[in-house]
Amino acid sequence: TDAAESLFKLLSPEERKCIPKASEFHFCVVSARRASTVEGVQDIFKVQCQFDEAGVVPTWYVDSDSVKEYRKLGLQAVEGGRLCPSRNKALKDANLLGKICVQASDDISAWEYRHGKRAASRDDALCNAAWAKAKRYVLSPLTAAQFIVAKMRGAPQPKPKLGGVYMLGSCSRTMAGEEFGTKHFILGDFFVVDTGSKVRFDENLNLKEDYDFSCSHIRAHGGVMRCNRMTLTVKHYSNSGGACSNRDKKGKEEQRNIGILMDKxxxxxxxxxxxxxxVIMSWPADDDAEGKHHEKRKPSQRPGAGKPGKTKAVAKKTKVTRPKAHHPSNAIILQTEKSKEANNARIKPYVARRCGRVSGKRVSEVLGRLKYTTAEGETRTYVTSDLSYDLQRGFLKLKASKSG
Structure with missing residues (x-):
């Protein structure tokens, strides 16, 4: 379609070679107890119609008591059982077929992508303005899955096997950051698992299973591929049936699941x-997510421990003002081998280019003067924070000038 072709132009030539055909996917919708209510049936048909329009037929993985009701609606439905067993059956079936597994929730009404200039800072007003100006792509579930897989397969080694979308309905907060994340939470409402992954869902969990699945994939494959500018419109907590029926008013099930996650x-x-x-997921920089080399927190140290449904007040931290980095204006900037794109697959091409341009010049000759182009095509001025970043990453080094 025109929308797909337009979106795929955002991919690099190498990534475009990795776009899979529709026949390479096993599309799955995980659902339960939704085919017996008017609201549930309406949501089911919204999802099914979007797959139909994309020319693909999803398999609905549902609870044993509801299989007949789903089939009466004309859906290709199979018994999956509870939430995580259904998810694992979908993964197993995709593996047997030798296909990429795509799993979607049963209440998605829209997929979209935003592409535009990066906001100058994380200020809400600037991020919202950048989001409003960004081009909006309305996607089919097939196009969304193809784009994610192309990014995954076109990534440097180690290649991720799990990819997904931003976890909120709006991606305005991401407009000042990177378009893609590799150590981030992958939302269970829509994700793809590439062939070759042996990671499965922990069937001891019946809520927040996507946090464990994300962490397990980062551990097994070195990262994930989250498209921070791709979002969904979903009902989440407000819909009837499904995972929402696993929650209780006192939050005991939530806490049981959180306890399992915190232990792992x-x-x-x-x-x-x-x-x-x-909970909030933040993969540690030292990669010790399991706490093997750190003392584990005691239950009493966990916020909200012993008080179901409540969290302790967090003391307001005093803001520490750090002195700005000072680099001798006469020092000569030199590019290191690490910053050359041919020697480091993980360096962003535009960073490698700007390092090459500042190399051999004095600090005073580039700060506030040299212009460079970002990955999004935005022209920026090379400032102290850019130089500090390049020095800290080992992309550049400074050499004292012999002349005064």
Whole structure:
């Protein structure tokens, strides 16, 4: 389609070679107890119609009691069981078929992608303005899956096997950051698992299973591929049936699942201080997500421990003002071998180019003067923070000038 062709132009030539055909996917919709209510049936048909329009037929993995009801609606439905067993059956079936597994929730009404200039800072007003100006692509589930897989397969080694979308309905907060993340949470509402992955869902979990699946993939394959500018429109908590029926008013099931997650990934997950019974995933820089080389937190040290549904107040931290980095204006900037694109597959091409341009010049000759182009095509001025970043990463080094 025109929308797909337009979106695929955002991929590099190498990534475009990695776009899979529709026949290479096994599309799955995980659902339960939704075919017996008017609201549920409406949501089911919204999802099914979008797959139909894309020319693909999804398999619905549903609870044993509802299989007949789903089939009466004309759906290709199979018994999956509870949430995680259904997810694992879908993965197993895709593996037997030798296909990429795509899993979607049963209440998605839209897929979209935003592409535009990066915001100058994380200021909300600037991010919102950048988001509003960005080009909006309305996608089919097939196009979304093809784009994610192309990014995964076109990535440097180690290639991720799990890819997905941003976890909120709006990606405005990401407009000041990177378009793609490799150590991030992958939302369970829509994700792709490439062939060759042996990671499975922990069937001890019946909520927040996507946090464990994300962490397990980072551990097994070195990373994931989250498209920070791709979003979904979903009902999440408000829909009837499905995983929502696993929640209880007191939050005991949420806490049980969080306890399992915290035991498995104590240094990758932390309690969300603003939202009850929610967690935040942040993969540690030292890669010790399991806490093998660090002392594990005691239950009493965990926010909200012993008080179901509540979290302790977090003390307001005093903002520390760090002195700005000072680089001798007469020092000569030299490019290191590490910053040359041919020697380092992980360096961003535009960073490698700017390092080459500043090399051999004095600090005073480039700061506030030299212009460079970002990956998004935006022209920026090379400033102190850019030089500090390049020095800290080992892309550049400074040599004292002999002349005054």
């Amino acid at each position: 990934w104590p240094r990758a997950l932390r309690f969300n201080p603003k939202r009850t019974n929610e």
